[in-house]
Amino acid sequence: MAGHIQDRWYKTEVGINGKPRRVRTDRYGTGLRYRARYIGPDGTEKSKSFRDGQKRLADQWLAHIEADMSRGQYVDPTASRVTFRQYAEKWLSTQTTEMTTRESVESAIRGHAIPYLGPRPLGSFKPEHIRDWLSKLEQAVPASSYRRVIYNNVSTVLNAAVDDGHLSKNPCHAQSVRPPAAGSGRVVPWTSERVFAVRAALPEQYRAMVDLGGGCGLRQGEIFGLPVDAIGFDSGWLHIANQVKVTRDGLVFAPPKRNKIRDVPLPDRLAHVLTQHMEAFPPVDITLPWLRVDGPPVTKRLLFTRLDGAGAVRRSDFNDRAWKPALVAAGVIPRPKPGERHQAAREHGMHALRHFYASVLLDAGENVKVLSNYLGHNDPGFTLRVYTHLMPSSDARARKAVDALYAAPTSPSP
Numbered sequence: 001m002a003g004h005i006q007d008r009w010y011k012t013e014v015g016i017n018g019k020p021r022r023v024r025t026d027r028y029g030t031g032l033r034y035r036a037r038y039i040g041p042d043g044t045e046k047s048k049s050f051r052d053g054q055k056r057l058a059d060q061w062l063a064h065i066e067a068d069m070s071r072g073q074y075v076d077p078t079a080s081r082v083t084f085r086q087y088a089e090k091w092l093s094t095q096t097t098e099m100t101t102r103e104s105v106e107s108a109i110r111g112h113a114i115p116y117l118g119p120r121p122l123g124s125f126k127p128e129h130i131r132d133w134l135s136k137l138e139q140a141v142p143a144s145s146y147r148r149v150i151y152n153n154v155s156t157v158l159n160a161a162v163d164d165g166h167l168s169k170n171p172c173h174a175q176s177v178r179p180p181a182a183g184s185g186r187v188v189p190w191t192s193e194r195v196f197a198v199r200a201a202l203p204e205q206y207r208a209m210v211d212l213g214g215g216c217g218l219r220q221g222e223i224f225g226l227p228v229d230a231i232g233f234d235s236g237w238l239h240i241a242n243q244v245k246v247t248r249d250g251l252v253f254a255p256p257k258r259n260k261i262r263d264v265p266l267p268d269r270l271a272h273v274l275t276q277h278m279e280a281f282p283p284v285d286i287t288l289p290w291l292r293v294d295g296p297p298v299t300k301r302l303l304f305t306r307l308d309g310a311g312a313v314r315r316s317d318f319n320d321r322a323w324k325p326a327l328v329a330a331g332v333i334p335r336p337k338p339g340e341r342h343q344a345a346r347e348h349g350m351h352a353l354r355h356f357y358a359s360v361l362l363d364a365g366e367n368v369k370v371l372s373n374y375l376g377h378n379d380p381g382f383t384l385r386v387y388t389h390l391m392p393s394s395d396a397r398a399r400k401a402v403d404a405l406y407a408a409p410t411s412p413s414p
Contacts, residue, residue, distance in 0.1 A: 003038025003065070005058050034058045038065055046077060073168040080123020082166055085114050087122060088157050103248060108150045109157065112137060117154070122166040125158070127174035134180065143346055147180035186389055189359035190352050194330060201329035206322055208277040209304060213353025214360075215270045217375050220350040221245055222256055224313040227300040228283045233271055238264045240376065242300065244312045249293040251312050253300065260376040277303065286312050323350065358383075359390045 009028045015021045032049035036058040040046045050058045068074040088109055095102045116133045134151065141147045155172040162170055171177065199210035212218045212226065221243035230239045241261045245254040255261060284305045289295040304313055307321075324342040327333045333343045354375060361371050368391075372383035 003036060003062050005055060005062070006035040006037060007033060007055075008035055009033050009052070036062050038062060040076060041069065041074060042076070048077070068168070075123060075165060075168050077123070079164070079166045081121045083118060084120050084122060084125075084157075085118030087161055087166060088114060088118070091157050091160055103246070105153050106248075108153045112141065112150045113154045113157075122158075122161050125167055125171045127171045127177050130154075130171045130174070130177050134177070138180075142344065144181045146344075146346055148182050151179050187355045187358075187386060189355045189390065192356075194332065195353065195356055197330035198326045198332065201326035203307065203322055205277075205281045205307070206304065206318075208273055209350075210353060211270050211273050213350055214356045215267060216264045217354050217357035218264070219243065219257065219354065219376070220315060221254075223350070224302075224304055224315070224318075225253060225300070226303050228278070228303065229301070231271075231274060232266060233275070236266050236268070236271070238266050240264060244288070246315050247293060251288055251314060252293060252295065253288045253290050253298050256376055258376075258378055260378060262373060262376050264374050274303070284309055288312060319349070355387075358387050362387060362390050 008031070009025055010022045011025050012020050013023050033052040034050040034055050035047050036050065037045060037047045048058075048061060050061075065074065092102075092106050092109065095105070113133075116136055117129070120129065133154075134147075137147050137150065141150065151172070155170060158167070158170045158172055161167055172179075195210060195214050199207050202210065209223050212223045213220070216238055218226070218238075218240065222240055225242045225244035226238075226240075227242060230241065232238065239261075240256055240263070243254055243256055245252050281303075283301045283303055285299055286302045286305065287297050287299040290298045302312065305311060306313055306317070320342070324333065324345065327345060327348055328335045328342070332348050333345050336342050358371060358375065361374075362368075368384050368387075369380045371387075372380040375383060377383045
């Protein structure tokens, strides 16, 4: 046995005849009678009290403790009382991943996990609690792919809790828990009609953003942070070395994602569009800290600013006040009912313009490795996995080749 049971209603004394005898204590008849005690792996005493008539339960509890210790599945009762909210907050504060990734994970956990799972002690988690949470999550988040992201984040937190001794196993791994579907994973690029419809619905000073996303493949933050000196009107290239980034404490200038500084071809027509944009909306000097809110201040002459011209464009403000209304006007998402927010539209964010750009280049026969460099991907293999279904098939190329042969002047008449 891992410990022993103390009966707090009786104690043993030596009688007049020198023999031990049981006598009532001052606590007889009051409070919890049995106290199960054992020494934990950390060398400190642990205990749990039981009512009168529950000595068998106390013995069973100690037996379970002994079995858990022998199997290496012991969980300190104090650690198991830590709530999901307490542990998740601590876990989030210790993350060392890239800042944008941290903020995305934090948003998912704070917005969709802590409100439901936060008060529950870690040691009390069972698969049924995860199933109940997933049911509520399905009502709150329509996109299965995003629900899966949230679920994976929660599972990661619970894996860490297992490693740290707060619970014996991760309830997300139970066979009865079915993770949200990953989705098809196949990019469906916008048509050119949709691209230009959304462009026309944007405020005039933001329309050139669509050209930079759909015509050069820039990310949203890279568009917001594009300075005049990065535009090579004479060379025909854009130098992408900067973005406006949202941190928990405010906006900052930062390198592109994964520090992937690159050059992207600037088509003549797009150069003309940018020239017209700068004539209508002169660039503005914007000063932001570099990398962190306490970083050194950096000033850049940006093509795009807030509608009032008072600062850099903030992603959330732009999405809510300009981008989603343009999606509504173009018929991409429904108009919200009075008092409601716009529908979540992750697949129709500005990233859709990058997919459009990739589809255009691949359809024109561009090399995947070159496209990967233009998009700022670290691995051409990733680019291939994402866009392989958009590449012209070999049978289509064969038909075009034969059609071209028969279209020649010397070809036989059909």
